[in-house]
Amino acid sequence: MKFGVIGDIHGCWDAADTAFFNTAGYDMLLFVGDFARVTAATPVARRLSGLTTPAWAIAGNHDGVTLTQLLAEIKRRRLVQRIGALGMARRVRRMERAMAPVRLGGYTLARLGDDLGLIVARPHAMGPDRFYYRHYLKRHYGVHDFQSSAERLKRLVDDSPRDLILLAHNGPAGLGTTPADIFGCDFNPDHGDFGDPDLRDAITHARATGRRVRAVLAGHMHHRSKHTGQWRRTAVDDGQTLFLNCARVPRIEQAGTRRHHLMLNITGHGIEAETRFVDATGRIVEQMPIEADAVAG
Ligand SMILES: [Fe+2]
Ligand SMILES: [Fe+2]
Numbered sequence: 001m002k003f004g005v006i007g008d009i010h011g012c013w014d015a016a017d018t019a020f021f022n023t024a025g026y027d028m029l030l031f032v033g034d035f036a037r038v039t040a041a042t043p044v045a046r047r048l049s050g051l052t053t054p055a056w057a058i059a060g061n062h063d064g065v066t067l068t069q070l071l072a073e074i075k076r077r078r079l080v081q082r083i084g085a086l087g088m089a090r091r092v093r094r095m096e097r098a099m100a101p102v103r104l105g106g107y108t109l110a111r112l113g114d115d116l117g118l119i120v121a122r123p124h125a126m127g128p129d130r131f132y133y134r135h136y137l138k139r140h141y142g143v144h145d146f147q148s149s150a151e152r153l154k155r156l157v158d159d160s161p162r163d164l165i166l167l168a169h170n171g172p173a174g175l176g177t178t179p180a181d182i183f184g185c186d187f188n189p190d191h192g193d194f195g196d197p198d199l200r201d202a203i204t205h206a207r208a209t210g211r212r213v214r215a216v217l218a219g220h221m222h223h224r225s226k227h228t229g230q231w232r233r234t235a236v237d238d239g240q241t242l243f244l245n246c247a248r249v250p251r252i253e254q255a256g257t258r259r260h261h262l263m264l265n266i267t268g269h270g271i272e273a274e275t276r277f278v279d280a281t282g283r284i285v286e287q288m289p290i291e292a293d294a295v296a297g
Contacts (some may be wrong), residue, residue: 001027001112003165004053005262007219007246008060011037011044014252017259018050020282026263028112029053031102032219032246033060033123033169035095039067042091045099055102056110056118060169060220061126064092065133073132085135092123092140105167107141109156116214116266117160118167121199122149125170125220127185128196150201157206164206164213165266171218172199175236175243175295179225182233182245183218186225194221203241213240214266215273219247235273235290238297242271244290256280262290 004026013035021029029051035044041063048055062070069084071077096104103110105120112118122143126132131145143149157164171183173195178184185191199216206213223245224231234245248260256279263274273290 001116001266003027003264003266004029005217005244005246005264006031007251007260007262008032008034008222008249009044009251010034010062010249012250012252013044013047014256015047015050016256016280016282018047020259020278022050022052023282024053026053029055029102030167030217031055031057032167032217033058034062034219034247035060036062038062039065039070041095042098045095048099048102051102056120056167057099057102057104058106058120058167058169059092059095059104059123061124061132063124064088064095065124066091073126076130082135085133085139088133088136089140107152107156109160111161112165113161115161116163116165118165119153119156119160119202121153121166121168121202122196123169125168125196127170127191127194128173129191146196146198150198153198153202154205157202157209157211160206160211162211164211166199166202166213166216168196168199168216168218170199170220171195171243171245172203172216173197174200176233179228179230180232182236182243183221184232186221186230186232187227207240214271215242215244215264217244217246217264219245221245222247222249224249233293235292236295237292238295240297242273242292244273258285263287
């Protein structure tokens with residue numbers, strides 16, 4: 001299957017994008033979340049609703065939340081976190097309805113073929129230092145910490161076909177501890193590895209139960225640090241799985257003449273990926289095969 005993979009949109013999506021992806025020849029589109037520029041996801045979600053190619057999406061930490069709620073999560077304001085969570089289900093539902101027919105997943109298993117499954121992991125992921133949006137996740141999905149989230153993901157793995165793609169907002173733990181690593185923390189290097197432990201547990205469980213995790217697609221840790229200007233590694237391979245960080249932000253550059261996405265082609269035996277830039281007329285202006293760096297498995 002050939003996928004178009006779209007990283008953190010953060011407001012950068014217009015009719016030209018919809019027109020391109022409707023005729024680009026992809027079997028499916030996958031969105032790693034952070035649709036909102038800051039916190040207004042629904043207007044962006046509405047712009048996706050013209051897509052005719054089948055598509056799955058996961059919500060990012062900027063989606064379905066208010067600015068007050070996002071800041072409360074960052075600054076650990078517990079009362080405001082709790083109050084903000086009360087309206088979150090409604091906001092997420094509104095966003096979900098707005099983006100239809102794009103499907104918004106969260107702890108979801110979709111069968112893409114006899115031997116290929118897609119797991120949409122924990123939505124609204126924001127990092128491993130705390131279990132962000134806990135009140136909403138507890139009420140909506142019955143998970144209250146990384147361990148219970150991992151258990152829920154493992155149950156999806158148990159129901160899945162042999163081959164798997166994981167779609168997440170933030171990537172998994174275990175892929176490096178420096179700001180230049182694929183999911184390393186750049187805003188506070190003391191945090192080191194900023195990948196999520198529940199997603200890592202799901203990968204470990206999938207492998208232990210005889211499954212092949214072909215690709216893990218995520219974003220959140222933007223390619224270029226807004227704090228240091230440093231670019232990070234965006235593709236690694238541990239010999240079993242291709243891990244892609246898709247979050248080129250802004251995804252539209254140079255007055256709309258360069259629009260970023262990734263092409264991912266998964267066959268029975270092989271996997272290939274490309275970075276692609278398209279202009280406003282849908283012409284591919286740059287395409288580069290992705291050479292993943294080898295990392296320990
Ligand atoms: Fe983002
Ligand atoms: Fe994010």
